[in-house]
Amino acid sequence: MNSRNNKNLRNIGVIAHVDAGKTTTTERILFYTGESHRMGEVDKGNTRMDFDPQERKRGITIQSAAITVRWKDTHITVIDTPGHIDFNIEVNRSLRVLDGAVVVFDGVAGVEPQTETNWRLADRYGVPRIAFINKLDRVGADFARVVDMMRDRLGAKVLPLHLPIGAESGFRGVVDLVTLRALAWDKDDASEPYRETDVPAELLEQALRRRAELVEAVAEVDEAVLHAFVDGKSVSVEALRRGIRKAVLASAFVPALAGSAFRNRGVEPLLDAVVDYLPAPGDIARDVRGDALAALAFKVVTDDHGAKVFVRVYAGTLRRGSVVLDANTGKAERVSRLYEVRANEMVERDELVAGDIAAVAGLKGTLTGHTLCDPAHPVLLEEIVVPEPVIDVAIEPRAQGDQQRLAEALQAMVREDPSLRVRQDAESGQTLLSGMGELQLEVAVENLRTRRGVEVAVGQPQVAYRETISREAEVHHVHKKQSGGPGQFAEVRLLLQPLPRGEGIRFESRIAGGAIPREFIPAVEAGVRRAALTGVVAGHPVVDFAVLLLDGSYHERDSSALAFELAAQAAMREGFAQADARLLEPVMAVEVITPLEYLGDCIGDLHRRRGTVRAQDHRGNAAVVEAHVPLQEMFGYIGSLRALSSGRAQYAMQFSHYGLAPEHAMA
Template sequence: MNSNNFRNLRNIGVIAHVDAGKTTTTERILFYTGENHRIGDVNDGNTTMDFDPQERARGITIHSAATTVHWQGTQINLIDTPGHIDFNIEVRRSLRVLDGAVVVFDGVAGVEPQTETNWRLADEYRVPRLAFINKLDRVGADFLRVVASLQERLGVRALPLQLPIGAEGDFRGVVDLLTMQALVWDRDDASAPPRVQAIPPELQSAAEAARARLLEAAAEQGDALLDAWLRGDELPLDDVRAALRRGTIAGAFVPVLAGSAFRNRGVEPLLDAVVAYLPSPGEGPAAAAAEGPLSALAFKLTADDHGAMVFVRVYSGKLKRGDTVFNASTGKAERVSRLYEIHADQRVERDELVAGDIAGVVGLKEVLTGHTLAERKDAAVLESIVVPEAVIDVAIEPRKQADAAALSKGLGMLVREDPSLRLRQDPDSGQTLLSGMGELQLEVSIEKLRARFGVEVQVGRPQVAYRETIAGTAEVRHLHRKQSGGPGQFAELTLRVAPLPRGTGIRFENTVVGGAIPREFIPAVEAGIRRAAQSGPFAGYPLVDFEATLVDGSHHVRDSSALAFELAAAAALREAVMKASPVVLEPVMAVEVITPADYLGDVIGDLLRRRGHVHGQDARGNAVVLSAEVPLEQMFGYIGHLRAISSGRAQFTMQLGHYAEAPKSIAALAA
């Protein structure tokens, strides 16, 4: 595929907070593009994109699902992503390979926590976006209020392309501000196209003012258009659309559209906007270079009855069935058995993939999420995918000892598929600990073990995934010497440790000069430090946010080896940490509670009793939205208590805010 062909291709994702109507919007897209001849319903459990049995049973999206549709001569590769924070890794890896996104907002709730999180991820990956304000038929929906919340909470220039006609139950259409025509849906029937008519008189003035702002934003995207606008000339619509496209791709503004996906209103104009304003693979900040050798990123792995499949985005070159390629991240060769275009849970075999394609590859044995596929082992490695922190642990073991091997295999596959899951051994109890981003993610993972691998397991109560770090600095000299008849082991080194800011991770520095430690042993020192940090010496939790500096050392010509220096480094780190004021860190969650005003005092008091800090409250209709930070240790079982004190009317969401030093009483219990 050359860059000219890119014009007719869009790789987009649909992202949102849970329950904003994201999957419902996607199902309507499938219907209007002719991919489906019936509309799936989340409540009925028969959607195309949520095809996993757990998704249909729970009524939420758990896995990102890909499909391909066509609209007005343009191919759209579409990924529907989860809205629940526990499955945020699915959003991260999808945004990493997409060229554009449709962000769905609840017309009542506006900007919600997970929408904001996903928006920041899209900023990080420089993904141009359209905003679709959904559910405008609901009581309390307010298009202009949501537009204002986009600007205030997300810090973007929200640019309406439409104004809604009617409100709440009377929402029936939109005003197209470019053509200054009204599109009205007389019935909820998806097969009935909108009726084009004149703008209602009561909206004429507001539409003219909104159109003036739209034209001004477009004019700012080009000197010739700006000059014509300043002269008061009528701007050609094609030129305006081209300017809006440039501005959207550059991130100058975010076009905003209105609708109610459930009532089949506003979806066709949304598809028109995807084609008109979102970039092709050859455009935008992360434009693909079609020509040149193969370069592709593996962004997702799945395993089913057909075997393991790796989802890839091809950035340049071609990938053919039967090709031998290199994993540039590991240097190992892999052979491609089959290539598939994905349509939710259906597959269409392909002979080759070209630049811009997002598809599935079968046959790759050791490729993981974030690895780069290329024609040469020494090819440039593409930017990988940042994996979020795990904050909750559960101990897991088979009900029957005979299932131990199957459990080990199943856990290995789950962790390979989902890099936000972690697996480790408790150093004290020897139990296997599965860690994740939340209770729901762990519940889903455990259900997969039963359904896919036939393993019944016993699961302990969820526990907080603490971390440990150091508050001070220390320097130690450690000698590792072992003699047992044959070749000995000798390694001597001086190691200094110092704290780093929260979220930095582990940093290793080598300041040894003069060959005191041969260069070939330095990687072993770093490996020993990182291995020892997996289970800290103070409380047994992963050790984070510190710098380890190799200051000095010595070696023996015969007895020194990489293994000796790795063991010495691990022992030196443990010794140094215990001298550097070790502390326990606990995850602190960013919590948002939506409560009727009548229960506000009780909700705030309860959060304070949970060691929470309330740092903001806003009105949302007749409810109040509280923003708070609360230690995760205090949030287990919170939903039941919140319902009890609010007569079942309050709700909440939470996600990891940061790690902070735990109080001494909590640290003592954790240790």
């Protein structure tokens, strides 16, 4: 387990849309691998992976949780991730450090919005996947339809490895297309192993046809299978498995398996597929060269005993007591303890090697996305992209004396979850907590009370607006102050340029000939970024612009980093005003699923909310509407949707982009 080339190690995530059965699937994995001696149920609040009191209370996964299990001589580190969009940062940072993923699909609903978002994240990080089509015992479940939805909505090349035996309440097993054997679960009792039998006669023709399609697809990526296919020879089970593994590692296609985790059907073949087809740590090419330490911090958790930083080691060895370099801060950090993670339990380790995912205690300044490396061989790994928050709440302590405790608690929470932000409102002076949605902020406020012991008063959720500029502006500012003693002098000339939505803030220095000493350039950038925290339209942060430092001057005695930072701030305030600043509002991607008879009313309601319908489709006997709607218009939407559909319609929503807000948006 402790060798980089060890093939008997898998680091996988389990990802899905909320309520697809992801945590139930993970709990069954723990049971079948012997890690748990009872099966946790989400509805009963006794799951091993959702151990946080809020997770058990709400019946959802909030934090990603890791545990290491063993299946057929292979160690599998499993990370169970949240399905709710408000906690997407957990999926994001987990996928960044995992080698493979099991994507769980609801056999009735198929491809849902959050599944699509997670799929795109896995594409971004190049994570090979297996699809587990779950809940096939439910009314309306259809394995083939979900496979078609994956091909259509995800653009994925999906190859079924199973054919379901029976449907809905009659679902009792699968035909394994690799071995051409039937696997049947006669009872719901997980202690009873499946029965292996001949393929049912009524499915044999279809199974042979599907296996031939599978062999043909594998032949495109595997030479041995290709030769057998061309020569008309039968392809052995071992050769086919090797070929499927090769195709999965190359992301040539995604195998699809069938099951019902709640009824304990299909979990053992899923574990076999994880071992057979998903990559070991050394199977995936990484941008890490050599044997020196390179590890990525992907999560921070704080408790009464301090902070623990979860890391993925990509190269070298991380030892207890060693001193490492945080490449992002440039500071040395001492590793006091190392822990193998087993859900809410920790097992101490002396060292971690390439491929290990574990927790580190003792790190003071390391945050999500930071690289830990050998001080003698600095390296910087790709950081984790953190989404912009779209909703704010004003927050203050109920007891005046708790102001400092609240500030410390918020600082710890933001270190744990970088998708939360804290800032002071420029006009009111209130402390604003920002996040990805109302549920995330509810959970954060509850954590302040239960975990941090701080009672707080919270305002109504408000849209997290942004500001931007719509044209170029060149500004010149001289900061000059002389009031006895040392003076202050800094002169800057800046060019502000608008950028496309989502580009953030860019800074570039074009200083030539030493007009401004090199050591003062970072101070200019700091002033630019500080000024961007408060815009000129309504005091919201300014985004999507570039600043070019064109020219300036300095004084040998009176210039300082502070003077240049203040000069840049003042210049930016002038520049924002000249560059025609505009208000931006978050626009959400909304999917509404409604019975056909309410379709017109739902679309009309979306239009009244300034929504733009982008697509319509059918899912079974329901209509599906996809739209872009400003977040400001979505408060209270669930009540309206239930009222106009007699409680039968449902919706899912996630952030899409920031768009220009109309002048009346702030009214």
